[in-house]
Amino acid sequence: MSQSRKSFLAVVTNAAFKLIPTILVVGYLWWLWMFSTAELHADPWGFMLVFSAGMIISYLLYAQNVRFSITFLALVGVLWAVYQLMSSNSSGEFDALYYSISFLSLSVALVAAWLVGFGFARVKIFPWIAALAVLLVAGSRIVSEFPDASHLMNVDVVRWMSTSIFTEGSLLFRLFTTLALIFTPVLFYAVYIIFINEMLAKFENFDVRNFFVVLRKSGSLAAILLLILMAPFAYILLFGFPDFLEEKLQEGVANSASFLKKTYNQGTNQPEFDLNDYAQLLPEVKLSDETVFCTYIDNFFPTRDGGKIPMPLHFRRFVLNRFEPRTEKFVLDPYPPSAIPSDLFSPSTRDVPIGFSVEDSVIEAETRRFAQRKDVTSTVYIQTLSPDAFVAPNTGYSYRKMPVPPEDKETFHTVYQSKSNISLFNLPPFVFSSSNPELMAYREMRQQTLENIGGYEKLDSTFMRYYTQIDESDSLIINLAKEITAGIDNPYHKVQAIIDYFFATDEEGKPIFTYTLEPGSPPSAEQSFMHYFLFDNKKGYCTYFAGATVLLLRAAGIPCRMAVGYAIYDRSNKNTGWYWVYADQGHAWLEVYFPGYGWIDFDTTPSDDNESMTPPKPDATPPQYARSPVLSVLGEVTGIGGDSSSIFIRPYKLTYKEDEFDIDDADSKIIEIRPDDGTVTIDNEKVRIGEFEDNRKMILSTYSFNYDLEKLPKYRSRYGDILSWMDRRFPKPIPVDEAIIVYQEEENEEDEGLIFAVDGRIKSFSSDSSSLVVAPTKIEYRGKNYPVDQRLIPSVTIRPKDGKIQVDDEVIALPELQVGDSMLIAAESSDKVLQAIKPYLATEPFPNWFKNSFPEQIPVDKVTLQLPETPLIYQVLWTLLWIVLIAALVLASLALFVYLFLNWRIGSSKDNTRLYWVYRYALMVLHQFGIYRTVKTPLEFAKDTVDPTFGTEFSQFMNVYLKAKYSPQGLATSEAEFVDRFTQNFRDKVFQPYSRWDVIKNFLNFIRTLRFLFVK
Amino acid sequence: MSDVAAPTVDEITAHKQIADTLTANIGKIIRGKDEQIRKVLTCLVAGGHILLEDLPGLGKTSMAKSLAFSIAGAHSSQQDDHKHVEFKRIQFTPDLLPMDLIGTHVFDDRNKDFLFKPGPLFSNIVLADEINRASPKVQSALLECMAENQISIGESTYQLDDFFFVIATQNPIEFEGTYPLPAAQLDRFFMKMNFGYASEDKEVEIYNNYLQINKIPQTIEPVVNYAQILDLRNAAEKVHIHPEIVAAVSNIVRATRNDAGIRLGASTRGGIVFLRCLRAFALLNGRSYVIEDDVKGLAHGILNHRLIFKNPEEGNQILSGIVSRELQRLANLKLDR
Structure with a gap:
């Protein structure tokens, strides 16, 4: 390669093929940056002009062997001088200041462009550097695009993955689009620039024909790259989505775009519906018509003539207290301030044994304070509702699992009865349009009562602030709220005004706001969905209406929140009090707080003309009314009866004729039960008694409807100890309808003994530094995870038995630990004290049970300080970094590999x-040292270049090699001997002039290796 | 594979010895031009003729002369004239007539018969100086002799010596009053060669040499003989050409026909001449087989004057491109036999 001046054509070609794409990609990245920050003052076209011009001039200049250092320093000097001049002359004058700043930024651009131009002109591997640089810039853009990605990642990755794939606005969608938008062109550029650089480097004498070769090749490369990028799209266009992807996609879309979360039971593969604990404004949702559950609500309006009007109530699943303006999501606040009482009852429904109930006395007490309340029982027959979901009218506080009536076992898998303390002012929508005089009178009474409540002055300020919290910068909504409630003082009137706003009609009597499942996206990315709904589109589904109402009410100073669950409509006159609930009844509404009366439901979603009143399919016949069993027992299995038809249990707890009894261990007597069908249900399978192993600790739940028990009188405490009384009066063994194993001790050997684990944040040390007070985030007990409500379990005190804590790899004593902010720890224990505690059986809320059962200081075996978890985006970047590193390592060692490979070939052939491999070996080593053969024949190369340089006998070898190659005769003995000697001699001589560092440096130059291997 | 028995190592060494001696001898006069001498010898051994194209005063004539003086004649006697092979120099001018070359019948008074008086072509080595100055008629007469190795005058045909070697020269600069050789004629020359200036130190050496000895030709004595040259010619026939080399020659020749920058490509005769020259060249370099370097060394000399380039300026570059592509192929070739 001659270092001499390149021909003009070569310079122009280089400039055209390298600089123009560089200008384009820089302009593109610049544009992206502008697009996202929108704070830049420099004129983009000016910047691009300066950058392009600077780069081209610098390139042309330095391609002509102009000295770099002097010219560059001169340029910087001139720019600096002009800037100094400008800024010194411009003190105080805004315009001049502005210009001097623009000048400075343009100068920076010019200097950068100058360096790039120089790089392209002089630095051989500059295109590689450029490619790497743009990739890095693009990578950093992606990171900055997701500054809050870590937050989103930490919420619940699994749920998020399953629900929000590919929906517009979802993180993944944005990630994909960003990757496509930013990375694709940049990757394109990186591949292109390296390719073109390597190709142009091949031409020694550049002429017009070469130019067209370059043009053709770069054109075909671009076409191939485009083809690769377009291939997936073309495939989808031609053949549609691949099946597996489509399933995933549709599931994702269905889940995110339907109001309900639909999953499938892993065992039975039946659908299970639940609601998300957030509600998002989406451009489109889909509804399905599967039956979720059917319910009997014991809530009627008694008329004066003795009749009763069924009053269906919305079944609430979650309350969404908080609005996130950025994602436009209403979310369940897992950690509200402690002053905010929780009235969301969430029992571990799946685990509650049949016949037993779980109640939250705190919620019950809280809600009973309010006036105009009554208790309502509703029985829910679950068809496809998730077994983890508890839905009940506001405010549910009790859950009792009932046996499914035998006739309906095919249809319903679970039945439960909930008790709610409801506000009498929760009225179903039809009441507001009813012309029934009694209902109208009641409506009137309700309105007057609420009007007379007065203001919120006496309310707790934290409570008030929390429930009226909105995005203060959203002046549009605040102004709208002001406008609507102008001149209104009474809170109830304000509420009414805002509700009326959504039901208002235009001059022609058509409603202004209408219901639709496909409101679409706002036309501009800057406009939020909420603003689009409120000010332009005026169309939406329940989340839009409820959400907008909540925001407006809060802006007007009314405490309120969103509720999600199922809207219950009375859609048939048959079967009074029975309601069938389909998946399309998933709903969002709002609750408004009135002092003294509590949370009252309001619904501002207009009815979807015909949809809501006609069920998707005719209601089925109601099931048999589920009765409570006369006796239910929960106890530990102690043995099996002699004839394998009965089981001995030691009861923990029992209910008899609606009365619940806790049995102390001391009083416990073993009772014998006999299931009717002689089986026990273990893991949803019926197993004959005697056919299961009973050597592990097992807890059994059983219930009975037996008439012999039914006819006995209710138990009175004067009868003495309940078990003794049962022993006397009950038949033996006690006949039961079903026996279910609800808990079995883990068989797993590895986890043996691990009873309890807690994750959390260190709050403080005890005074003697022997124990830690931890705010728990997760509690694991006997292999099950329990979500932790920090208001109910604010802290757990753990005492490491060895007084030590593990930090990274070392173990330090507790007092030596420096307590910093939010130090996360994980502790686990298999202590005997904890072993002795009875398993949690969901018969009371977990926090209550936990507080009652666990010791004050929980002894733990091991405490580990958790390092903060790396967010996914950084994990991705780390992975990328690793890939880059490994690639770099492979490239760096490429020469060595090739060297060793050739050596091995020499040895093995x-x-x-063998001569051929020696020849390749020699050329490779020389090539790696930057001694290229170029257009010389190998013999000339050996004679003219190698032998004079290194004093090797390469030309002699070449003669022998060429003889072997082209002559029909074999080698003479002397020649063969010479070859044997040659390799070692050659190696010694060639490596000799190079220092070890030189050798390493040259062997690291993988570009040479690649060129040796691939450029012929 | 050649049917002819391969020459032994000793034979090869002997042949190389001849070539080296000859080169060294001529080199005494033509300094620093070993490569060109070797190419001239290649043509000689291959049984062809050569066209030297260069400016005057660069040793073209000396070349021819010293070559002739280095080879002892077939009938060498003590007489000075026959000490070396016959050498004739013909200065081509526009008024030259064919008979000035080939000879003429003159009337013999004594025998009352026409007697053939042979022209200068009846010689072993003929230097046809400034060939493009003669009329086409004369040129074609010369070329016929070169092609046929015989001369026809009227009804009689006269055979030329087996050792008949024409060294033609032409001046590339002055075209005034010249008759440039047509492509078909040029094809008859195995090679066209530029002599080129001597390198700096060689030129100084030439001057020094001149100052010491003023009469150049006398310093040179024949070192090989007529028979040895014919031997060499026979030996060249036995040099092995690997099929891949043949393929390379064929590829190169074909490529000249398909190249966008070449108006007229090489003929098949060009290819055959190429192969003959390769053999001779390999032999002169002491090898009984042809290698890729031989191809590189000869390609330009053999092909350049057979091609008509669209832009003559680019000619060398285009040909280099074609040849080096083939050479790269050969260099990377792995031949297992």
Whole structure:
């Protein structure tokens, strides 16, 4: 390669093929940056002009062997001088200041462009650097695009993955689009620039024909790259989505775009519906018509003539207290301030044994304070509702699992009865349009009562602030709220005004706001969905209406929140009090707080003309009314009866004729039960008694409807101890309808003994530094995770038995630990004290049970300080970094690999083949040291370049090699001997002039290796 | 594979010895031009003729002369004239007539018969100086002799010596009053060669040499003989050409026909001449087989004057491109036999 001046054509070609794409990609990245920050003052076209011009001039200049250092310093000097001049002359004058700043930024651009131009002109591997640089810039853009990605990642990755794939606005969608938008062109550029650089480097004498070769090749490369990028799209266009992807996609879309979360039971593969604990404004949702559950609500309006009007109530699943303006999501606040009482009852429904109930006395007490309340029982027959979901009218506080009536076992898998303390002012929508005089009178009474409540002055300020919290910068909504409630003082009137706003009609009597499942996206990315709904589109589904109402009410100073669950409509006159609930009844509404009366439901979603009143399919016949069993027992299995038809249990707890009894261990007597069908249900399978192993600790739940028990009188405490009384009066063994194993001790050997684990944040040390007070985030007990409500379990005190804590790899004593902000720890224990505690059986809320059962200081075996978890985006970047590193390592060691490979080939082959490998080896080593053969024939190369440089006998070898190659005769003995000697001699001589560092440096130059291997 | 028995190592060494001696001898006069001498010898051994194209005063004539003086004649006697092979120099001018070359019948008074008086072509080595100055008629007469190795005058045909070697020269600069050789004629020359200036130190050496000895030709004595040259010619026939080399020659020749920058490509005769020259060249370099370097060394000399380039300026570059592509192929070739 001659270092001499390149021909003009070569310079122009280089400039055209390298600089223009560089200008384009820089302009593109610049544009992206502008697009996202929108704070830049420099004129983009000016910047691009300066950058392009600077780069081209610098390139043309330095391609002509102009000295860099002097010219560059001169340029910087001139720019600096002009800037100094400008800024010194411009003190105080805004315009001049502005210009001097623009000048400075343009100068920076010019200097950068100058360096790039120089790089392209002089630095051989500059295109590689450029490619790497743009990739890095693009990578950093992606990171900055997701500054809050870590937050989103931490919420619940699994749920998020399953629900929000590919929906517009979802993180993944944005990630994909960003990757496509930013990375694709940049990757394109990186591949292109390296390719073109390597290609142009091949031409020694550049002429017009070469130019067209370059043009053709770069054109075909671009076409291939485009083809690769377009291939997936073309595939989808031609053949549609691949099946597996489509399933995933549709599931994702269905889940995110339907109001309900639909999953499938892993065992039975039946659908299970639940609601998300957030509600998002989406451009489109889909509804399905599967039956979720059917319910009997014991809530009627008694008329004066003795009749009763069924009053269906919305079944609430979650309350969404908080609005996130950025994602436009209403979310369940897992950690509200402690002053905010929780009235969301969430029992571990799946685990509650049949016949037993779980109640939250705190919620019950809280809600009973309010006036105009009554208790309502509703029985829910679950068809496809998730077994983890508890839905009940506001405010549910009790859950009792009932046996499914035998006739309906095919249809319903679970039945439960909930008790709610409801506000009498929760009225179903039809009441507001009813012309029934009694209902109208009641409506009137309700309105007057609420009007007379007065203001919120006496309310707790934290409570008030929390429930009226909105995005203060959203002046549009605040102004709208002001406008609507102008001149209104009474809170109820304000509420009414805002509700009326959504039901208002235009001059022609058509409603202004209408219901639709496909409101679409706002036309501009800057406009939020909420603003689009409120000010332009005026169309939406329940989340839009409820959400907008909540925001407006809060802006007007009314405490309120969103509720999600199921809207219950009375859609048939048959079967009074029975309601069938389909998946399309998933709903969002709002609750408004009135002092003294509590949370009252309001619904501002207009009815979807015909949809809501006609069920998707005719209601089925109601099931048999589920009765409570006369006796239910929960106890530990102690043995099996002699004839394998009965089981001995030691009861923990029992209910008899609606009365619940806790049995102390001391009083416990073993009772014998006999299931009717002689089986026990273990893991949803019926197993004959005697056919299961009973050597592990097992807890059994059983219930009975037996008439012999039914006819006995209710138990009175004067009868003495309940078990003794049962022993006397009950038949033996006690006949039961079903026996279910609800808990079995883990068989797993590895986890043996691990009873309890807690994750959390260190709050403080005890005074003697022997224990830690931890705010728990997760509690694991006997292999099950329990979500932790920090208001109910604010802290757990753990005492490491060895007084030590593990930090990274070392173990330090507790007092030595420096307590910093939010130090996360994980502790686990298999202590005997904890072993002795009875398993949690969901018969009371977990926090209550936990507080009652666990010791004050929980002894733990091991405490580990958790390092903060790396957010996914950084994990991705780390992975990328690793890939880059490994690639770099592979490239760096490429020369060595090739070297060793050739050596191995020399050793493993013989005769002419061996000569060939020696020849390749010699050329490779020389090439790696930057001694290129170029257009010389190997013999000329050996004679003219190699032998004079290194004093090797390469030309002699070449003669022998060429003889072996082209002559029909074999080698003479002397020649063969010479070859044997040659390799070692050659190696010694060639490596000799290079220092070890030189050798390493040259062997690291993988570009040479690549060129040796691939450029012929 | 050649049917002819391969020459032994000793034979090869002997042949190389001849070539080296000859080169060294001529080199005494033509300094620093070993490569060109070797190419001239290649043509000689291959049984062809050569066209030297260069400016005057660069040793073209000396070349021819010293070559002739280095080879002892077939009938060498003590007489000075026959000490070396016959050498004739013909200065081509526009008024030259064919008979000035080939000879003429003159009337013999004594025998009352026409007697053939042979022209200068009846010689072993003929230097046809400034060939493009003669009329086409004369040129074609010369070329016929070169092609046929015989001369026809009227009804009689006269055979030329087996050792008949024409060294033609032409001046590339002055075209005034010249008759440039047509492509078909140029094809008859195995090679066209530029002599080129001597390198700096060689030129100084030439001057020094001149100052010491003023009469150049006398310093040179024949070192090989007529028979040895014919031997060499026979030996060249036995040099092995690997099929891949043949393929390379064929590829190169074909490529000249398909190249966008070449108006007229090489003929098949060009290819055959190429192969003959390769053999001779390999032999002169002491090898009984042809290698890729031979191809590189000869390609330009053999092909350049057979091609008509669209832009003559680019000619060398285009040909280099074609040849080096083939050479790269050969260099990377792995031949297992």
